[in-house]
Amino acid sequence: MTFQSEIPTGLKFKPFPALYREGGRLVQPVSVQIVYFGQTGPAIFKVNGKTEKKFDLTFGVHQFKIALPAVEYPAPFTFRVESAGMTQEESITVQPVKQWEVNLVQHSHTDIGYTRPQTEILAEHLRYIDFALDYCDGTDQYPKESQFRWTCEAAFAVNEYLLTRPVSQVERLKKRIREGRIEVTGMFFNFDETPDEQTYAASLAPLRLFRESGIPVKTAMQDDVNGFGWCFADFFPAAGIKYANMGINSARALLPFDKPTAFWWESPSGSRLLMFRAEHYMIGNTLMGIHSQNFENFETNLMAYLEDLDRKGYPYDIIPLQHSGYQTDNSPPSTLASDMIRQWNEKYEWPKIKTATISEFFEVIEREHAADLPVYRAAWPDWWTDGYGSAAREVSAARQAHTEIIANQGALSMAMLNCLDLPGGISNRISEANRALLFYDEHTFGFAESITAPLHESTMDQRALKESYAWEAFRRTRTIGEEAMGLLQTLVSKNPEAPTLSVFNTLNWSRSGLAEIYIDHQILPQGKTFSIAGPNGRTVAAQAMSHRSDGTYWGIWVDDVPPMGYKTYAIRVDLNSDVKSVPKDPKAVTHLDTRYYTCEIDLETGALKSLTDKELNINLVDPSAPWKLGQFIYERLGNRSQMESLTLTQYQRFPLDTVWFENYEEGPVWNTLRFKGETAAAAGPAGFVAEIRFYNTCKKIDFVYTIRKQLITDPEAIYIAFPFKLDNGRIYCEVQGGVMEAGVDQIPGSTTDWNTVQNFAAVRSTSGQILLTSNKIPLMQFGGINTGRYQLGAKPASTQIYGWPMNNYWTTNFNADQRGELTFTYSLTSGSDTGNRFATHFGWGTRIPLLVRVIPAGEPNGKPAEASFLTIEPENLLVVNARPVPEEKAIILQVREIDGTRAEIKAKGEKPAPGSTRGRKAKDEEYKIQEVDVTGRVIGTGLGPVVFKPLETKFIRINL
Numbered sequence: 001m002t003f004q005s006e007i008p009t010g011l012k013f014k015p016f017p018a019l020y021r022e023g024g025r026l027v028q029p030v031s032v033q034i035v036y037f038g039q040t041g042p043a044i045f046k047v048n049g050k051t052e053k054k055f056d057l058t059f060g061v062h063q064f065k066i067a068l069p070a071v072e073y074p075a076p077f078t079f080r081v082e083s084a085g086m087t088q089e090e091s092i093t094v095q096p097v098k099q100w101e102v103n104l105v106q107h108s109h110t111d112i113g114y115t116r117p118q119t120e121i122l123a124e125h126l127r128y129i130d131f132a133l134d135y136c137d138g139t140d141q142y143p144k145e146s147q148f149r150w151t152c153e154a155a156f157a158v159n160e161y162l163l164t165r166p167v168s169q170v171e172r173l174k175k176r177i178r179e180g181r182i183e184v185t186g187m188f189f190n191f192d193e194t195p196d197e198q199t200y201a202a203s204l205a206p207l208r209l210f211r212e213s214g215i216p217v218k219t220a221m222q223d224d225v226n227g228f229g230w231c232f233a234d235f236f237p238a239a240g241i242k243y244a245n246m247g248i249n250s251a252r253a254l255l256p257f258d259k260p261t262a263f264w265w266e267s268p269s270g271s272r273l274l275m276f277r278a279e280h281y282m283i284g285n286t287l288m289g290i291h292s293q294n295f296e297n298f299e300t301n302l303m304a305y306l307e308d309l310d311r312k313g314y315p316y317d318i319i320p321l322q323h324s325g326y327q328t329d330n331s332p333p334s335t336l337a338s339d340m341i342r343q344w345n346e347k348y349e350w351p352k353i354k355t356a357t358i359s360e361f362f363e364v365i366e367r368e369h370a371a372d373l374p375v376y377r378a379a380w381p382d383w384w385t386d387g388y389g390s391a392a393r394e395v396s397a398a399r400q401a402h403t404e405i406i407a408n409q410g411a412l413s414m415a416m417l418n419c420l421d422l423p424g425g426i427s428n429r430i431s432e433a434n435r436a437l438l439f440y441d442e443h444t445f446g447f448a449e450s451i452t453a454p455l456h457e458s459t460m461d462q463r464a465l466k467e468s469y470a471w472e473a474f475r476r477t478r479t480i481g482e483e484a485m486g487l488l489q490t491l492v493s494k495n496p497e498a499p500t501l502s503v504f505n506t507l508n509w510s511r512s513g514l515a516e517i518y519i520d521h522q523i524l525p526q527g528k529t530f531s532i533a534g535p536n537g538r539t540v541a542a543q544a545m546s547h548r549s550d551g552t553y554w555g556i557w558v559d560d561v562p563p564m565g566y567k568t569y570a571i572r573v574d575l576n577s578d579v580k581s582v583p584k585d586p587k588a589v590t591h592l593d594t595r596y597y598t599c600e601i602d603l604e605t606g607a608l609k610s611l612t613d614k615e616l617n618i619n620l621v622d623p624s625a626p627w628k629l630g631q632f633i634y635e636r637l638g639n640r641s642q643m644e645s646l647t648l649t650q651y652q653r654f655p656l657d658t659v660w661f662e663n664y665e666e667g668p669v670w671n672t673l674r675f676k677g678e679t680a681a682a683a684g685p686a687g688f689v690a691e692i693r694f695y696n697t698c699k700k701i702d703f704v705y706t707i708r709k710q711l712i713t714d715p716e717a718i719y720i721a722f723p724f725k726l727d728n729g730r731i732y733c734e735v736q737g738g739v740m741e742a743g744v745d746q747i748p749g750s751t752t753d754w755n756t757v758q759n760f761a762a763v764r765s766t767s768g769q770i771l772l773t774s775n776k777i778p779l780m781q782f783g784g785i786n787t788g789r790y791q792l793g794a795k796p797a798s799t800q801i802y803g804w805p806m807n808n809y810w811t812t813n814f815n816a817d818q819r820g821e822l823t824f825t826y827s828l829t830s831g832s833d834t835g836n837r838f839a840t841h842f843g844w845g846t847r848i849p850l851l852v853r854v855i856p857a858g859e860p861n862g863k864p865a866e867a868s869f870l871t872i873e874p875e876n877l878l879v880v881n882a883r884p885v886p887e888e889k890a891i892i893l894q895v896r897e898i899d900g901t902r903a904e905i906k907a908k909g910e911k912p913a914p915g916s917t918r919g920r921k922a923k924d925e926e927y928k929i930q931e932v933d934v935t936g937r938v939i940g941t942g943l944g945p946v947v948f949k950p951l952e953t954k955f956i957r958i959n960l
Contacts, residue, residue, distance in 0.1 A: 009035050011081055011088045016303045017310070019070050019097050019350040026349060027067035028097055034062040038085030046080040057083045071096055100306055100351030103320040104290065105358050106337055109223055109247075109281055110154040110189060111329035111444045113462040114813065121330050125157035126164070129182075132333045133172050136181045139338050145354035146342035148335050151183045153221050158184050159206035162213055170213075177215055183357035184210060186220040186241045189442040193385045193756035194395065194778060196402045197231045197736040197953075198881040199441060201894055201934050202434035207239055208935040216240075219359040223247035223281035223322070224329075225443045226256075227382020227750060231737025233267035234953040238933040243274045243362035247281030247322050252644055252810075253383035254792055256749030259312040260319065262365050266377035268738035269897070269952030274362055274373070276320070284323025290337045291326050298340055306351060316369065320361040376747055379740040383751040387445060387814035389717070389779055389807040392709075393822050394470040396776035398440050401473040403775075403847050404481060405433055406881050410506025411484035411851055413882040413891045414564060416960055417869040417909055420487050422886040429480055430883075436473035440466065445814045451640070454713055454816035463815065485853050488566070493865070494858035495570050499523045501532060502568045504851040505561040508872040508879040512559045512698065513845055514669070517852040519571075520551045529577035532556060532569045535865035540569065541668035541697055557669050557697040561850065564882075565868035571854075589664045589673065596699040606659045606675030606690050607631035607721070613830045615699075616768045618726070620830060625723030625800055630692060630703045630826075632656050633802075634681050635787075637715035640811050648788020654679070656688060670695045670702070681718060681806075683708045703826045709806070711819040717807035719785060720826060722772055722800065729765040729799040731782045734758045734843060737896070738951055739836055742782045743795030752794045753786040754779055754804060760843030763799045769834045772801055773843045776824040779804040836898045840878055871924075873906045877948065885936065892936055893956040897948040904947045905929065907958055930957045 012033040019026045032045065036057055043057035045066075052066050068077060071094055080089040108128050112121045132150035139148040152158050162170055176182040188203035195203070210217050220241050222228050226248045236244065244265065248255065257277050265275035284290040288301045309319065325334030337355065344353050365373075388395050409430060412422055445466060447459040485504075492502045501519075505511045524530055526547060533539045538559075545553040561567045592599050600609040607628035611620045621629045637643075638650025656677035665672045670693040676686040687710070693702040705720065731742040733755055739762075743752050755761075756778045763770040772780075780803055781787070783796025787809075803826055808816055827846050831838065872879055876899035883892045897903050907927040930942035932955045948954060 009037055011090050013079055015094055017097055017306050018303060018348050020348045022067055026070035028070055030066050030068055032064055032066060034081055036086055041084045043083035048078055097350055099317055101318040102351050102353040103356035103361050104284055104337055105151055105320050105322045105356055107151040107153040108324055108331050109329045114444045114448050115328055115330045117461050118465050126161050128332055129161050135333055135335050136176050139335055142338060145345055146338045148338050149181050149355040149357055150333055151358045155186055155188045155206040159209060162209055184215050184217055186217045187222055188438055190223050190225055191441055192225055192443045193227055193382045194388055195441040196758055198406050199437050200229050200231055200736055203438050204934045219243040221245045224249045225382055225384050226253045228380040229736040230379040233265050234271045234737055235934045236273050237271050243359055245276050245278055245358055247278045249280055254749045254790055256747050259314050262373055264373050264375045269949040274366055281322045282324055284321045285327035290323050290340050295343055318364050378745050378747050379735050380747045381751045381755055385756045386754050387810050389804055390815035392806050394467045397474045398470040399776050401437055401477045404477045407506045407849050407851055408481040408484050410882045411488055411504055412884040414869045415487040416884050416891055418491055423483050433473055433476035436469045440469035448812055450813060451811050451816045489853045492568050493860045493863035494855055496860055498570045498572050499856050500568050500570055502566050502853045503558045503561050504566045507848055508563045510560050510563055511845055513850055515556045515558050515850040515852045518551050518553050519854055523854055527579050529574040529579055531572050534569050543667045543669040555669055562866055562868035564870035567866040586663050588661045594694045602628050603661055605631045605655055606677055620724055620770055622723045622725035627721035627723055631721040633719040634679050635717040640715045640809055643809050644811055646790040669697055681710055683710045699829050701828045706823040708821045709819050711817050713816045715809055718805050720803035724763050724770050724799045726763045726765045726799050729763045731763055731796045733761040753789050754781045759847050760839050761801055762839045764834050768832050770830045771839050771842050772828050773846050774826045775847055777803055777805045840898050869909055871908045874903050876901055876903055877905060889960050891958045895956055896953045897951055900950045904945050927958045932957045
């Protein structure tokens with residue numbers, strides 16, 4: 001044996017943080033190590049001068065354990081080894097053993113499709129509840145501390161269980177829940193940040209069934225991912241959920257806090273719940289091997305962990321440690337932990353370890369430490385949502401479904417306000433659309449080997465299933481939209497001389513914007529002169545976007561459509577007059593002077609060198625930035641593993657390989673600069689198209705991109721540059737439930753390298769505000785391209801923003817490639833208004849579609865040409881969603897205060913008399929409203945005014 005350096009002989013010892021009984025007294029185990037390289041001979045080991053052990057001291061390393069009497073105060077001990085070849089003495093001060101209580105919380109981490117196909121795993125999670133009940137029965141005779149206990153991590157499985165299992169089995173479950181042997185928690189799944197706040201609210205629907213079944217839910221579990229939707233801090237308390245546990249996975253992410261931390265987590269309005277940033281959700285397996293049946297290993301690792309926790313300054317003497325039956329996601333339950341715990345407790349007095357459900361820890365912390373906990377009013381954005389950049393097409397479809405389900409529910413609510421009966425089963429169809437979104441937005445994206453084996457059968461199966469949820473949600477949402485429009489078209493009057501176009505606004509403010517609609521050539525013949533005029537006779541601008549043989553996609557700019565109402569326009573066609581074609585100018589344009597902006601155009605990149613806001617008299621583009629405004633950037637990595645190591649050094653970034661100016665075209669709604677280009681990321685020829693649309697009708701610019709994506713499995717990404725410059729500016733973005741300042745209003749250690757934007761990002765200063773939103777792409781990077789930075793506490797280095805539509809940088813779970821054509825848009829505006837309301841109206845108004853119905857000419861019915869069915873006051877309230885509840889003859893509004901001021905809500909409308917139709921009673925009346933929780937349960941008496949704290953989210957019921 002050869003050693004590279006000298007190994008000193010000597011005496012080492014290590015007290016363990018444990019006590020056991022020996023001879024009727026409490027003693028503490030101490031590990032002793034003697035390193036000796038001399039001749040063999042007899043030796044004596046003494047403690048405080050008293051012989052503890054006699055043994056032969058031989059060449060090598062000797063290890064043994066001794067027992068010291070337990071101490072209540074720090075006490076000195078002297079250890080001495082005596083032999084002919086070695087005499088050494090060492091002294092230490094032994095501290096009292098901390099009387100730890102360790103709650104071992106068994107659950108199965110719901111990671112559907114990661115370990116086995118969804119077609120197997122979804123059903124397995126119901127079977128696990130059956131087995132959990134059997135294991136409860138099988139350990140009833142165990143000591144209480146080691147009896148099997150089970151925490152249901154995801155509400156999905158319990159919801160299905162209650163609906164599908166025999167009554168007798170459901171009663172078994174309820175009995176064990178009452179006993180505290182099984183606990184049900186509140187999160188439907190573990191979510192990344194792709195859901196919007198409507199979808200998050202829909203995810204809590206099972207709470208109603210649980211309540212009706214007599215099942216209490218007071219804790220939410222979010223495991224594996226490392227972020228949490230901020231809106232839950234408003235949703236949970238009113239619904240009776242007091243606690244939230246974050247079993248975080250720090251892989252490819254920074255870790256909030258240097259140790260497990262309990263704190264009060266507050267919503268933007270100050271609603272709070274008790275949050276615990278726990279260890280990894282399977283630490284009991286990965287670190288301690290509780291499933292391994294190796295007691296010595298478990299003993300050593302648990303003690304080492306508790307010592308480390310103490311050194312870090314963990315302030316409590318109780319700690320919950322999560323684990324699964326086996327060391328795998330989607331693990332079945334097991335009684336192996338019960339056997340290990342029973343063996344431990346037969347040996348040790350302290351630490352005391354026991355099986356537990358998740359809420360037991362929180363109850364102790366709330367009871368004993370509530371007043372001492374730190375408070376964080378901050379968002380918790382998730383590091384892992386960058387993986388959704390590996391599926392831009394499906395994410396785009398899901399984001400469209402998110403916005404359309406809001407618009408369509410609003411439309412159905414408008415129908416109910418007019419005493420129209422909704423189609424039978426509509427609530428179930430809305431639930432199924434939301435359910436598809438929840439299954440897509442759930443954090444498990446692909447198979448464990450999705451990157452290393454992209455063509456593996458399980459990879460392909462899971463990818464197909466995951467993608468299907470996005471398209472199913474989109475399909476279902478579109479169908480619900482047609483049901484809604486079939487009702488709303490009965491509320492508008494036909495024109496006897498001309499077809500009409502009725503535009504419905506489902507948001508709660510008067511709205512101008514682009515209504516997109518496919519119009520049959522029977523109604524609006526291609527190539528003929530026409531006009532579209534509103535009730536006051538004023539014509540509106542319309543622009544053709546693309547044609548088919550039977551019709552044309554039109555963008556129609558409509559003005560001042562009433563809140564939660566509609567406006568009808570007449571379409572008049574002159575069949576004797578052909579539209580004069582305006583030639584597209586192929587001559588390169590280097591400058592543009594529009595109504596709202598002037599700009600310099602960089603023909604080499606197909607982007608803008610400068611963009612000057614005429615109102616602000618400010619160039620919004622940083623001239624020192626390495627990329628131009630709207631410029632395409634292609635990134636290639638040397639390898640993926642560097643991101644796993646929280647760094648990025650091997651990369652290259654490229655502009656388009658070739659760019660050419662296609663044309664400049666002026667239109668009634670917008671004027672278009674069009675470029676084409678080629679890149680290794682796209683299938684050629686001309687696999688990339690960029691259009692910059694300058695609106696004539698409002699202060700807005702759209703950057704519209706189409707890429708025909710080439711299938712590439714090597715690590716790559718695409719960015720779109722928006723290098724804004726606003727002196728002393730700060731970057732904000734809307735997340736689910738509110739607005740956060742990037743790098744400031746965040747849980748320490750949450751992602752600052754990239755963010756998932758709900759409806760807008762904003763650059764603000766005292767001089768103005770720049771707003772950016774995308775209809776389909778949620779990922780943005782603030783202050784620069786931050787990929788691979790991983791810097792704790794980082795704030796945006798500048799006011800630049802970079803869209804991040806595509807990447808495939810993960811080594812597991814997400815897609816290795818993406819392919820096919822995708823069109824996506826970034827919309828920009830700016831102005832002197834620096835408030836949240838301006839930003840919210842732009843972001844929501846851009847993303848939530850105006851609903852349009854074209855109706856042929858016909859007999860009029862006396863209905864007004866425009867109307868508002870519901871007015872919400874005051875104006876600082878945003879109706880996030882209006883959910884119809886036809887079976888209860890009610891509408892539930894999800895409402896958020898957006899200005900940071902107190903508000904008492906009032907809901908007014910022109911209420912039809914009983915049995916009448918809209919228009920026969922035009923009286924502005926105030927509806928009686930009730931505050932409810934996210935499930936629709938009335939809060940308190942349901943009487944009196946409903947007052948919003950600044951930035952608060954509430955749910956309001958209108959009984960019809």
